[in-house]
Amino acid sequence: MKKYLLPVVLLVAGVAxxxxxxxxxxxxxELKIQPAxxxxxxxxxxxxxxxxxxxxxxxxxxxxxxxxxxxxxxxxVQYRVPKYIDDWxxxxxxxxLLPGQVAVVTCFPVFNQSxxxxxxxxxxxxxxxxYYGGKSNPTEQDESFSFDMTSVNDIVFxxxxxxxxxxxxxxxxxxxxxxxxxxxxxxIVKYYAQxxxxxxxxxxxxxxxxxxxxxxxxxVAEAIRVMKGVYExxxxxxxxxxxxxxxxxxxxxxxxxxxxxxxxxxxxxxxxGLCIELAxxxxxxxxxxxxxxxxxxxxxxxxxxxxxxxxxxxxxxxGIGGAGLGSIMTADQAYETGMKELNDWYASIQKGLPGxxxxxxxxxxDDGYKxxxxxxxxxLRQKVDQLALNFQAGYTQPQQQQQQQQQxxxxxxxxxxxxxxxxxxxxxNNTTTMATHSGNINFSYPASWVKKSRPxxxxxxxxxxxxxxxxxxxxxxxxxxxxxNVDQAxxxxxxxxxxxxxxxxxxxxxxxxxxxxxxxxxxxxxGISYRWEGFLRAxxxxxxxxxxxxxxxxxFTAIQQQIMATVN
Amino acid sequence: MKIAYKKLSGSILIILCLLVITSYSYSQVTPxxxxxxxxxxxxxLDKLGNATMVLTQKMNASQWTTFKTSQVYxxxxxxxxxxxxxxxxxxIDDFKRDMDEMNRQVTLTLKxxxxxxxxxxxxxxxxxxxxxxxxxxLTDKAYMITGNAYMGNSLVQQIFKIYFPGGASDVxxxxxxxxxxxxxxxxxxxLASYIKWNNIVGIxxxxxxxxxxxxxxxxxxxxxxxx
Numbered sequence: 001m002k003k004y005l006l007p008v009v010l011l012v013a014g015v016a017x018x019x020x021x022x023x024x025x026x027x028x029x030e031l032k033i034q035p036a037x038x039x040x041x042x043x044x045x046x047x048x049x050x051x052x053x054x055x056x057x058x059x060x061x062x063x064x065x066x067x068x069x070x071x072x073x074x075x076x077v078q079y080r081v082p083k084y085i086d087d088w089x090x091x092x093x094x095x096x097l098l099p100g101q102v103a104v105v106t107c108f109p110v111f112n113q114s115x116x117x118x119x120x121x122x123x124x125x126x127x128x129x130x131y132y133g134g135k136s137n138p139t140e141q142d143e144s145f146s147f148d149m150t151s152v153n154d155i156v157f158x159x160x161x162x163x164x165x166x167x168x169x170x171x172x173x174x175x176x177x178x179x180x181x182x183x184x185x186x187x188i189v190k191y192y193a194q195x196x197x198x199x200x201x202x203x204x205x206x207x208x209x210x211x212x213x214x215x216x217x218x219x220v221a222e223a224i225r226v227m228k229g230v231y232e233x234x235x236x237x238x239x240x241x242x243x244x245x246x247x248x249x250x251x252x253x254x255x256x257x258x259x260x261x262x263x264x265x266x267x268x269x270x271x272x273g274l275c276i277e278l279a280x281x282x283x284x285x286x287x288x289x290x291x292x293x294x295x296x297x298x299x300x301x302x303x304x305x306x307x308x309x310x311x312x313x314x315x316x317x318x319g320i321g322g323a324g325l326g327s328i329m330t331a332d333q334a335y336e337t338g339m340k341e342l343n344d345w346y347a348s349i350q351k352g353l354p355g356x357x358x359x360x361x362x363x364x365x366d367d368g369y370k371x372x373x374x375x376x377x378x379x380l381r382q383k384v385d386q387l388a389l390n391f392q393a394g395y396t397q398p399q400q401q402q403q404q405q406q407q408x409x410x411x412x413x414x415x416x417x418x419x420x421x422x423x424x425x426x427x428x429n430n431t432t433t434m435a436t437h438s439g440n441i442n443f444s445y446p447a448s449w450v451k452k453s454r455p456x457x458x459x460x461x462x463x464x465x466x467x468x469x470x471x472x473x474x475x476x477x478x479x480x481x482x483x484x485n486v487d488q489a490x491x492x493x494x495x496x497x498x499x500x501x502x503x504x505x506x507x508x509x510x511x512x513x514x515x516x517x518x519x520x521x522x523x524x525x526x527g528i529s530y531r532w533e534g535f536l537r538a539x540x541x542x543x544x545x546x547x548x549x550x551x552x553x554x555x556f557t558a559i560q561q562q563i564m565a566t567v568n
Numbered sequence: 569m570k571i572a573y574k575k576l577s578g579s580i581l582i583i584l585c586l587l588v589i590t591s592y593s594y595s596q597v598t599p600x601x602x603x604x605x606x607x608x609x610x611x612x613l614d615k616l617g618n619a620t621m622v623l624t625q626k627m628n629a630s631q632w633t634t635f636k637t638s639q640v641y642x643x644x645x646x647x648x649x650x651x652x653x654x655x656x657x658x659x660i661d662d663f664k665r666d667m668d669e670m671n672r673q674v675t676l677t678l679k680x681x682x683x684x685x686x687x688x689x690x691x692x693x694x695x696x697x698x699x700x701x702x703x704x705x706l707t708d709k710a711y712m713i714t715g716n717a718y719m720g721n722s723l724v725q726q727i728f729k730i731y732f733p734g735g736a737s738d739v740x741x742x743x744x745x746x747x748x749x750x751x752x753x754x755x756x757x758x759l760a761s762y763i764k765w766n767n768i769v770g771i772x773x774x775x776x777x778x779x780x781x782x783x784x785x786x787x788x789x790x791x792x793x794x795x
Contacts, residue, residue, distance in 0.1 A: 014777060095687075
């Protein structure tokens with residue numbers, strides 16, 4: 001048997017040489033992850049689509065290099081985002097890597113529709129898992145990174161790193177994402193559009209576009225009538241223009257401007273909007289009505305329009321007036337102004353001026369910039385019903401609008417309203433122009449009130465104040481992250497104010513619109529007492545509180561009571 | 569499976585097709601003569617699925633004048649940045665730009681990492697994001713795709729040549745359910761991938777073992793006969 005010993009040894013050694021790399025080596029990978037710095041829930045459908053914008057809206061890009069001497073088998077990449085995508089989810093990736101080969105794996109996260117319910121910004125974490133190797137020698141490598149997730153209302157305008165910014169257009173690389181905030185499929189906006197069609201437009205005539213994009217005069221006239229009708233609807237409900245919050249934020253290596261956009265349903269039910277918000281509402285209703293809606297953007301402004309054949313038509317949606325905008329335009333005036341703006345827009349484009357964009361919503365939708373899906377809401381439908389009562393009058397006559405134009409400005413209105421209350425003298429002809437705050441807790445407030453963000457650095461839980469120019473009233477928004485219930489939050493506010501020398505007393509005062517209500521008084525160092533009403537609601541990761549405060553040593557005015565009635 | 573052609577050609581068009589004001593413009597731009605705008609893309613794939621691309625465009629005097637106002641001419645680093653952003657699912661390396669002022673020709677060279685996908689066992693795949701493209705077989709390892717693309721009001725004729733790796737075989741072209749072209753080929757894997765030192769030594773040892781075994785068997789047979 002000794003003579004077989006050497007062949008057997010050689011055989012075993014030979015087989016070992018063949019198998020050792022497979023048994024004891026699974027290759028080695030060098031890994032580099034390029035994570036997203038921010039995710040915008042409004043664009044959740046964009047993030048899921050690798051074909052949008054060359055794939056730059058992704059959660060992360062992993063560059064995997066096989067630095068070993070043997071081929072890597074069964075490569076698998078998975079990810080999850082706790083609270084949003086709880087299950088480990090596969091990222092399409094090639095399963096084999098030759099020695100020296102590089103694979104680029106990009107993750108396009110598929111968020112659930114429920115992400116559109118996110119109404120606060122937060123820091124989130126993504127976890128990534130890499131598997132490779134055979135059953136006998138599997139290798140697993142876990143990685144993670146954090147990123148910012150905004151609220152559904154926020155748009156982050158740029159994703160260009162600071163070091164790469166060169167042109168003004170680099171600050172607006174995400175404007176196409178406005179298309180995700182259009183609400184032509186939103187049940188509330190559709191319901192509103194239906195009301196406008198029935199009660200303001202009283203039906204529509206079918207439009208016809210001929211070969212080569214030619215349209216006849218009748219079709220153009222009908223399309224313009226519809227566009228004016230949408231404007232008319234906003235004027236009939238006395239919708240007003242109002243500012244919204246905007247700022248500069250830092251997301252990783254990107255410093256960018258951001259804006260809090262009230263969605264079209266919120267503009268309808270809040271009855272107020274900024275230019276882009278009004279443009280989005282108009283575009284939503286026009287699109288829901290089957291028109292080819294567009295939005296024209298220029299530096300500092302936006303206005304809606306339609307594309308008909310090869311032509312564009314525009315309307316100035318902020319003609320409804322509001323703080324700082326002056327008189328109210330008729331629908332004809334809004335159209336004339338819009339067309340003039342459109343001509344200026346063309347001229348600016350021809351000159352090559354920066355900051356001018358056309359958002360062709362149909363084209364953007366085809367390119368993957370899909371609208372978010374929102375749930376139906378009976379409460380909001382009821383609000384639409386209430387607003388639609390104003391439609392019964394039909395088109396506003398120019399004479400009536402002239403009268404509206406002659407009404408005093410809102411500052412005077414507010415003073416009049418306050419005086420009326422003090423004198424117990426009601427005058428229904430004088431009304432205060434109200435703006436709407438939309439957030440975790442919504443409310444209306446006089447448009448002339450001054451808004452400040454983080455007014456007291458020593459009180460970081462006080463995030464926003466709206467104060468009357470005459471200092472007779474204010475609304476304050478507190479956010480208490482980490483509070484698990486409203487009682488705990490109220491107690492925390494009391495303690496925080498006590499540290500600043502303000503004595504706070506409060507008592508529960510029932511519920512209002514799903515909010516827990518407290519009534520209380522605050523006494524400052526000078527012994528001046530302020531009465532207030534607080535409205536609290538648990539939100540994602542904490543509690544938010546809106547406090548409507550009265551003037552020093554005085555009861556609530558009619559305006560303050562009006563604000564309280566709108567808190568929801 | 570990643571998609572290549574459209575993203576790449578689109579981004580190249582953005583920076584190369586400088587005669588065109590982008591789609592945001594609605595000015596009365598006179599359409600260019602389609603035959604005067606020709607772009608050539610030459611793609612050489614290596615054995616690891618990476619591609620070296622050479623993109624050339626020759627222009628007339630008018631086009632060259634417009635080109636001189638473009639980012640590719642004035643600031644190629646921005647052109648590279650924009651290309652990286654529009655091809656986010658790739659890694660771009662070795663970006664170079666060569667200008668031939670006398671002949672009014674610009675050439676861009678870049679390397680795209682992980683352009684083709686390895687499926688294992690020497691099988692590779694390359695998907696072309698152009699619906700129903702006109703594909704012409706040049707050789708067993710070279711194909712040409714031609715097409716036109718609109719940029720603003722200008723029509724650009726594109727010629728896209730793909731050269732598969734030297735060791736590639738069985739190059740075939742099919743289409744997916746969306747009518748997009750897919751190339752599959754063999755290279756770098758299979759038997760060729762087993763030619764490594766450990767495999768060579770292992771096979772030599774096994775052959776030696778077999779030889780010694782047979783020799784021992786024959787020796788035993790010879791001894792038995794002699795007895």
